Amino acid sequence: MKTREKIALFLLVLFVFSALNVTAQGFEVNVEQSKIEWIGKKIGGQHNGTINLQSGSLIMDGYRLAGGEFVIDMNTIVCEDLTNESLNNKLVDHLKSDDFFGVETFPVSQLALVSTQPLVDGTTKIKGNLTIKGITHPIEFDAFRTEVGYRAEIIVDRSRYNVRYGSKSFFANIGDNAIDDEFIIKVNLVQQK
Template identity: 40%
Template sequence: MSLHFGEENYAIIDTKQSVITWKGSNLVGSNSHTGYIYISQGELIVKNGQLMGGKAEVDMNTIEDEDHGKDNTLVNHLKDPDFFDVKKFPFSTIVLDKATSINGENKKVKGKLTIKGITHPVSFPAKIEVKDEIVKMSGKLVIDRTKWDVRYKSGKFYALLADQTISDSIAFDIKIVAKK
């Protein structure tokens, strides 16, 4: 049985069950890296069983590689100014403005993503389920990292990189569980 909220309700993000999986790759060849990053706090706003908005804060210090390595060459480089400059910008945020229905639980979510103090609008497909005071959201957001001043080995800014060029696209698989 689904719970239908009559009023706006805030569901607090369960940071233990929520995770963002990231993937970056070279433009040429099959070299890619995958890992995880974690939400430090946030909430989803639900009204009448529908996602109306929300906000999640991501702790950039939690970047890990796919083997859950937290202190290695790759992870340390991602924390450097070349990439996310975590000392200067320890948190990124995503603010969800609205979710419009595509069909059933499939929605198009619009919002604003802030990385390195730079904010841009984003939209992505997501599956959203509201049931028994639990909100589950899973979606895939693909961004052009250069819009957030992450330019390291980008073909847009560096010539003659050849097979060293890193794709400007970063994919984030977002899994959020929130509880009322």
Template identity: 40%
Template structure:
């Protein structure tokens, strides 16, 4: 009987040390947000884009994966008001010159590797798909109890968005739009 108890206790201890089951935490798409900043020679524009869905995966309380789908039709310009060119710029960003949202209504980010960097900070390498192109991006993600934040730059020309790029058009002068735009992401789950 004593051996049976010892074996049972050993089994419970062994099972508890086996890696924890992965836990998916869906993001709250109404409170999570993506802010963007695009710069040009003569200034910059800012706005938001909405999440369609997303999930972060944790194992043993540590981030191990995730994926997000972004609703590109939700591109919103926040630094201009109606009548100041807001609608025109939003229309242009949705047009084929930029994101082509009629053909490509969503973009996708899928985590490929996650490495702990420091307490609550992870270095993530992910595949970012914009339009028909998928390229890797790397960024640091800070995870708190019910939220995660990051900020990183994306080179739009890698996704076949070359409108106004000096890298492709030499003679555009002060109408040039910088190749990189910044995404600031605040995810709530």
């Protein structure tokens, strides 16, 4: 084989492998600009607030969301609907206690995105693993592309994570004191520039 043909063949092989070897790229999430809101409902009312993201990263394959990992700082739980400072502090302390999230023992919760499926209009079907109180379960939700990152609304069944207080799943005769097992997490992630 002539030298010129060898060089051409080498360049062709190099081009094919480089075209096939497009790798996913990771991006850090801006934890200061990202926002996580929570809503918990009970008979006759609800409470809502925020909780901070400790760290997060998104894996992009071109323009497609391919994965990610997020750590939530459970010590940053804030209640936004109670204006009475004493009642607000009482609720937040209770949420941090072993009755709910046991943040002294479990200071973080985690979400790992396991698989993604692009849908339409910038929507991605996410399958992931959510860890709360050291217990991990699969979870599914849709994420929507925004100008600065992604937003999602995730429904979490707290009874699966041994968050038992006021749960009909654990206390059948609780009556009007029941707190819904499902709570909502609204996430607005901002990618680091």
